Amino acid sequence: MPPPAFLPPLDHQRREGERARVMMVASIRERSATAHDAVINDLSRQGCQVSNIFLRTGKPVWVRFGHLAPIEATVMWARGDQSGIRFNQPLHPAVLDHVAAAARVR
Secondary structure (H helix, E strand, O other), X not given: OOOHHXXXXXXXXXXXXXXXXXXXXXXXXXXXXOOEEXXXXXXXXXXXXXXOOOXXXXXXXXXXXXXXXXXXXXEEEEEOOEEEEEXXXXXXXXXXXXXXXXXXXX
């Protein structure tokens, strides 16, 4: 059995709110670490699902979309190079629309 850090999310931890299917790169940084690029696969006001980066469940991270200020978040689950991230404060609807508009999968 894999360690708890790599288990999929539990049903009660599943996504809240509607998510936009996107394909974009964002910068993600753990505390006292260098930022790394990750692929954002879907995005909502509450969080996002990322790939191409190895994160640890429960750790705080900062997510940066382009030139916007970094957003504080927490890694809710991690499985290999995929993770679910929950923003500490939900994105303002206008910010979500702005970020998702340029990266929405059609």
